[in-house]
Amino acid sequence: MNVTALSTSSRPSPPAGEREPAAKNRALSGFLGSNIFGLIIAIAVFVLLFGLFANGFLSKVNIYSISRSIGINGVIGLAMMTVLVTGGLNLGLGAIAVCSAMVVGWSLQNLGLGIAPSLMIGVLAGAALGAVNGLIVVTTRLHSFVVTLATMSIFFGTMILLSGAQGFNALPRVMTTFGRIRMYGVVSPLLLIMLLVAAILYYIYRYTAFGREMLAAGANPFAAKLSGLPVERLFVWCHALCGAIGAIAGVMASVRNGAVVPSMAGPLGADWLLPAFLAPVLGGTLLTGGSVSVIGAILGTIFVEIITSGLYMLQIGEFWIQTALGLVLLGAILLERGRAAMALQRSTRR
Amino acid sequence: MNLIRNALRADSLGLLLVVLIGGAALSLARPEFLTAYNIDVILVGFSLTVIYALGQGVIIAIGHMNLALGATGCLVAVAFGGSMQVWGLPVWAAMLFGLLIGTFCGFLNGWLTHKSGLTSFIITLATLSIFKGISLGITQAQPFYGVADSVKAFGSDRWGPLPETLLVALPIVIGVALFLGKMIPGRQMLAFGGNPNAAELSGISRARMVILAHTLSGLLAAIAGMMSVARLQLASPAIGDEWLIASFAAPVIGGAVLSGGHLSVVGTCLGVLIVSLINQALVMLAVDPFYVQVMLGALILGAVGLNRLRESRLGNAPVLRLS
Structure with missing residues (x-):
């Protein structure tokens, strides 16, 4: 069993579109049946529906606010994606994000440091907290679920104790106005930050040995270990990456709010869990590890934000939106399974 | 050394010591800890927490997890309160309705998990x-106040020195212990949790086990949800919000293994006691x-x-991931 596993994982299958030319047709039909194609269609359909029936959905203000939420929630989803690679997860993503944003606020207001060094410290703090998770996961070999369940309350509780639950509301004007910039009247710069983060991740996973190694380690840790990869160290890096990107999301949310608020992600930062999982899962990132889809995660976020905003415009009440998002997640999972089962059936028949 | 090793191996002895030493230390530091009122507060909290902790425990026993435990309790609480206030159902009918909803929620979790x-x-x-x-949408985040008086009374009444809620919790705890320890479906669930493939090969149905465990979890969440209504004297859609951490902490402190196959009911009870001791200590020490x-x-x-x-002493292979 190990031998076969080794051979498949040491030669990770090339991503769609890079396959040998003979399989071009299959690649095309693969694309037509992929999450990405499905999401594009779904996004188009819902934009059309909401554009027709939801008053004000296509107004400049609303498009701007959608672009802002896509920016923030996209980064949250990408952060979770980096740790889903390991086959694990990070329940404490929201907690880490809030903690890091608080560090940035503290460094700006209490230490009086400039914006750039403060942001740097914040991202490093996020990476450090993520690395703590990673280190505990690999040394104890416990599932990251229970480790991050414990550390989320440790991190969040400690942050509240240290800060006295007081936020930082005297952010420099540059940061608060940055959150209000409207490019071409409809695009928030937060969206561009998300695209930048996504581009970096895309590059890492597709073109660097480090990224490929993370994927290989996540796909089959035992095989990767046998083929000489430092699996433990790679897993710690995955968790650190998650923390660092989480920190960016925390700062972005603070920029939108105009202040660092300890409760911005709900109790223990748990309110971010749904957006964090929705985007990568809708986009086709496997929870079993070893796969990512950066473009899928972005499309997943766009889809979720369009649904959220459209339902909001239809005035069905914000609480029902939560129900709808849960149904979307459930539907996407089941659809994906159904498609996988059908594909299997078709291939066995052939 | 041997004694310590044995104590480490036993699920509950060490925990019992922790509870006793913790309780003794707390009563030395704060004599008011041992007042009847205070013990009552702890016991009422215990009766609620132990039910939802077992609700998570039966899921942990098959190596799964139930994040929706608190939300199920919340939905049941809202349905329970709402059916009394809006529909004017009698208490027994509202309870039945609540139990049905909780069981159905659990069944849905199990069925979807199995099917997908x-x-x-x-x-x-x-x-x-x-x-x-759904709970927030129905209530618009406002609690239902129209809870029947008998329900409110149940939340605050005493039976001798003991709160009435404990009298409901104890049979449930014993029931779950008997179910997992003595009854065939319970033993099968633990066997399935320990090694799903081996269990399936020996004729235990995967579908039945997954659905059974999740349904049981939903049922326990429903009971805990309605008990919260009795305790708070209203059906608030915030019920269940803070269950998640404690629901994992108690079974895990009690020795449950997250990859499944093992759950100590006594250990879980002691775990709940430890959690409530900590809560109480921190409140009393301000x-x-x-x-x-x-x-x-x-x-x-x-x-x-x-x-x-x-x-690892018992020689189990380390598990890197939950499947």
Whole structure:
């Protein structure tokens, strides 16, 4: 069993579109049946529906606010994606994000440091907290679920104790106005930050040995270990990456709010869990590890934000939106399974 | 040394010592700890927590998890309160309605998990927001106040020195212990949790086990949800919000292994007691409530670390991921 596993994982299958030319047709039909194609269609359909029936959905203000939420929630989803690679997860993503944003606020207001060094410290703090998770996961070999369940309350509780639950509301004007910039009247710069983060991740996973190694380690840790990869160290890096990107999301949310608020992600930062999982899962990132889809995660976020905003415009009440998002997640999972089962059936028949 | 090793191996002895020493230390530091009122507060809290902790425990026993536990309790609480206030149902009918809803929610989790073949984490994350959204949508985030007087009385009445809620909780605890310890479906569930493939090969149905465990979890969440209504004297859609951490902490402190196959009911009870002792200590020593969060987190880490140590002594292979 190990031998076969080794051979498949040491030669990770090339991503769609890079396959040998003979399989071009299959690649095309693969694309037509992929999450990405499905999401594009779904996004188009819902934009059309909401554009027709939801008053004000296509107004400049609303498009701007959608672009802002896509920016923030996209980064949250990408952060979770980096740790889903390991086959694990990070329940404490929201907690880490809030903690890091608080560090940035503290460094700006209490230490009086400039914006750039403060942001740097914040991202490093996020990476450090993520690395703590990673280190505990690999040394104890416990599932990251229970480790991050414990550390989320440790991190969040400690942050509240240290800060006295007081936020930082005297952010420099540059940061608060940055959150209000409207490019071409409809695009928030937060969206561009998300695209930048996504581009970096895309590059890492597709073109660097480090990224490929993370994927290989996540796909089959035992095989990767046998083929000489430092699996433990790679897993710690995955968790650190998650923390660092989480920190960016925390700062972005603070920029939108105009202040660092300890409760911005709900109790223990748990309110971010749904957006964090929705985007990568809708986009086709496997929870079993070893796969990512950066473009899928972005499309997943766009889809979720369009649904959220459209339902909001239809005035069905914000609480029902939560129900709808849960149904979307459930539907996407089941659809994906159904498609996988059908594909299997078709291939066995052939 | 041998004694310590044996105590480490036993699920409950060490925990009992922790509870006793902790209780003794607390009563020395704060004599008012041992007042009847205070013990009553602890017992009422215990009766509620132990039910939802077991609700998580039966899921942990098959190596799954139920994030929607609190949301199920919340939906049941809202249905329970709402059916009394809006529909004017009698208490027994409202209770039956609540139990049905909770059982159905649990069944849905189990059925979806089984059908999709995915981890229960993502399924229950989805149903968490569905159930929670429905509860908030129905109530518009306002509690139902029209709870019947008999329900309110149940939440505050005493039977001798004991709160009435404990009299409901104890039979449930014993029932779950008997179910897992003596009854065939319970034993099958543990066997399935320990090694799903081996269990399936020996004729235990995967579908039945997954659905049974999740349904049981939904049922326990329903009971806990209605007990919360009795305790708070209203049906608030915030019920269940803070169950998640404690629901994992108690079974895990009690020696449950997250990869499944093992759940100690006595250990879980002691775990709940430890959690409530910490809560109480921090309240009495007037420290910041957020210390509770930090302590609980540290406790979970310590407990799972200890379990892992014990597990590796028993020679179980380390598990890197939940499937």
